[in-house]
Amino acid sequence: MDTFEQNPGIKSADHIALRVADYDQSVRFYTGTLGFELETEWTLGEAAPGLRFAYVRLGSFKIEIIGDGQLTPAPATVDIPDHLSRSGFIHLCLRVENLNDTLAELRRRGVEVFVEPFDVEPISQHLALIKDNSGNVIELAQAFAS
Structure with missing residues (x-):
């Protein structure tokens, strides 16, 4: 082959x-x-x-x-339907050990949570979304405990 x-x-x-x-x-x-x-x-x-x-x-x-340099900003993402309606790369996903603990620490560091934690049963994931300083969406994912 x-x-x-x-x-x-x-x-x-x-x-x-x-x-x-x-x-x-x-x-x-x-x-x-x-x-x-x-x-x-x-x-x-x-x-x-x-x-x-x-x-x-x-x-x-x-x-x-x-x-730096010349930049054409993209419109800000306002909610999950808006986020998921865009074409191309829409977010970066980072795996976390404990979603609630990670969110608490990120809040302490001044990061605003874009979408509060929610569960996606078909993929056994507990997810939340934050944005970086440029408005890029970052998904935080914790697998359900087995």
């Missing part, structure tokens, strides 16, 4: 990129508030004038933060 019949040579997922309005504030949010580690920062010089880039890492997962 040809290797490419099932997988065209893809080894693993590497990162997701977020375009943000305030680069410094976003790096602080992901590192200081959510506990990611700043891996590296760079620019592309004349290829992307005025833009700054950073990788922030949580375990093996990375986010590429792209900030």
